[in-house]
Amino acid sequence: MASSTGNGTGADRLVVTRFAPSPTGFLHIGNARTGLFSWLYARHHGGKALLRIEDTDKQRSTQEAIDVILDGLAWLGLDFDGETVFQSQRADRHAEVAYKLLEAGRAYKCFATPEELAQMREEQRAAKKPMRYDGRWRDRDPSDAPEGAPFTVRIKSETTGETVIDDAVQGTVKVRNEEIDDFILLRADGTPTYMLAVVVDDMDMGCTHIIRGDDHLNNAFRQLQVIKAMQGLEEGWEEPTYAHVPLIHGNDGAKLSKRHGALGVDAYRDELGILPETLFNYLLRLGWGHGDQEEFTREEAIEFFDLSGVNKGPSRFDMKKLLSMNGNYIRKADDRRLAEIAAARIGPSADVDLLTQAMPVLKTRARDMNELADGAAFLFKKRPLEMEEKAASLLDDDARTLLSQISIRLGSETDWTIEALEANLKAYAEELDLGLGKLAQPLRAALTGQTTSPGIFDVLVLLGREESLARIDAQANG
Numbered sequence: 147m148a149s150s151t152g153n154g155t156g157a158d159r160l161v162v163t164r165f166a167p168s169p170t171g172f173l174h175i176g177n178a179r180t181g182l183f184s185w186l187y188a189r190h191h192g193g194k195a196l197l198r199i200e201d202t203d204k205q206r207s208t209q210e211a212i213d214v215i216l217d218g219l220a221w222l223g224l225d226f227d228g229e230t231v232f233q234s235q236r237a238d239r240h241a242e243v244a245y246k247l248l249e250a251g252r253a254y255k256c257f258a259t260p261e262e263l264a265q266m267r268e269e270q271r272a273a274k275k276p277m278r279y280d281g282r283w284r285d286r287d288p289s290d291a292p293e294g295a296p297f298t299v300r301i302k303s304e305t306t307g308e309t310v311i312d313d314a315v316q317g318t319v320k321v322r323n324e325e326i327d328d329f330i331l332l333r334a335d336g337t338p339t340y341m342l343a344v345v346v347d348d349m350d351m352g353c354t355h356i357i358r359g360d361d362h363l364n365n366a367f368r369q370l371q372v373i374k375a376m377q378g379l380e381e382g383w384e385e386p387t388y389a390h391v392p393l394i395h396g397n398d399g400a401k402l403s404k405r406h407g408a409l410g411v412d413a414y415r416d417e418l419g420i421l422p423e424t425l426f427n428y429l430l431r432l433g434w435g436h437g438d439q440e441e442f443t444r445e446e447a448i449e450f451f452d453l454s455g456v457n458k459g460p461s462r463f464d465m466k467k468l469l470s471m472n473g474n475y476i477r478k479a480d481d482r483r484l485a486e487i488a489a490a491r492i493g494p495s496a497d498v499d500l501l502t503q504a505m506p507v508l509k510t511r512a513r514d515m516n517e518l519a520d521g522a523a524f525l526f527k528k529r530p531l532e533m534e535e536k537a538a539s540l541l542d543d544d545a546r547t548l549l550s551q552i553s554i555r556l557g558s559e560t561d562w563t564i565e566a567l568e569a570n571l572k573a574y575a576e577e578l579d580l581g582l583g584k585l586a587q588p589l590r591a592a593l594t595g596q597t598t599s600p601g602i603f604d605v606l607v608l609l610g611r612e613e614s615l616a617r618i619d620a621q622a623n624g
């Protein structure tokens with residue numbers, strides 16, 4: 147069971163982790179990574195991975211914002227255990243804990259008015275002292291306060307000694323208790339503060355491991371004050387193991403901003419065309435390593451993941467690496483699955499069977515699903531083809547004459563295969579003493595309306611004889 151050092155990971159305790167995102171309108175990739183680590187740690191240890199939505203900010207916590215998180219997690223394949231906990235529904239329980247602490251003398255009522263507190267801070271600022279609540283009601287008799295005056299409930303933090311956390315990522319971290327002020331548990335309107343809500347929920351959910359961003363490390367020292375104070379009052383308030391994971395930085399070392407890729411998981415899927423297995427693997431590798439292995443299956447990730455492999459320093463987000471990894475995953479992915487994703491991007495004209503058939507060719511170059519869908523769009527264009535400007539400019543009179551000759555030659559080709567078509571057009575290029583490229587350029591424009599496409603013989607085969615000849619004839623002089 148838990149020891150008093152803050153490293154309560156008795157081998158006999160079932161591992162319980164939680165991921166506790168706040169609905170902000172998007173599942174930021176930094177958060178998604180913490181969610182992934184929490185989930186993997188629980189799966190690795192055969193424990194439970196719980197999900198809690200910290201929806202106490204009523205304005206931001208719309209159903210839509212909550213769905214964005216749930217969708218993103220489901221897309222990444224992170225299936226959490228049990229019912230999702232909604233923090234906003236637990237305010238009564240949070241208040242109950244505050245009142246237990248109050249009754250036990252581990253918390254107290256503070257009647258300081260907002261004006262008084264502002265003045266206190268002003269004086270501290272002027273004296274260049276650390277700005278924190280000075281404990282003015284800590285030992286004062288509540289009957290000193292005017293009848294019916296509003297009050298907050300504050301924790302009676304320890305004032306001597308130090309609080310030590312044996313963080314599974316950061317190592318041993320200490321804070322002198324005098325630096326931890328008597329922070330508020332319940333506001334004057336009776337609502338719980340974030341600091342209280344988080345720790346009550348963590349304990350009620352039975353969390354043994356708190357894996358989260360290192361921007362919460364300071365909170366851990368405060369949350370531990372509540373845990374210690376509750377230990378004599380209720381069962382089950384055992385110090386969890388903390389693992390504060392360093393934040394993600396941009397590739398230039400600066401704080402991750404939108405420019406570097408600080409986007410929501412949905413933007414990676416929809417705007418950037420990333421596959422879920424790519425993002426899963428990329429986030430896994432961002433700040434965690436296992437030898438020099440770069441790509442992990444889900445099963446391998448579960449088998450190998452441990453907190454000892456999490457780096458202490460911030461990791462750098464590298465969009466180029468993500469895209470190149472995505473290309474590798476696209477090439478490995480099932481053709482029909484890719485066809486379905488691409489079809490959804492192309493729209494109603496797309497035919498999944500044809501896309502599946504074309505996929506071995508299409509997927510050889512694409513780095514993301516947008517590129518893949520763009521590269522496939524020619525298959526579904528209707529005649530007369532809409533021409534990209536560059537493609538249209540290739541189709542001058544000479545090119546159109548050439549196309550009519552090609553049409554005649556290919557029209558009598560009986561073997562519509564890559565090999566036969568290639569032999570046929572190569573022979574023709576030689577006859578004309580032209581490079582094959584000179585032939586392929588107008589042909590590509592006529593067949594696809596574009597100047598880039600899969601290999602020209604692939605295009606001919608994928609379109610089939612009839613459609614290819616019709617597209618060529620539509621551009622030929624004849």
Ligand code: GLU
Binds near residue numbers: 177344358
């Ligand atoms: N809701 C917090 C956040 O999204 C996380 C709180 C925690 O993990 O303790 O940053």
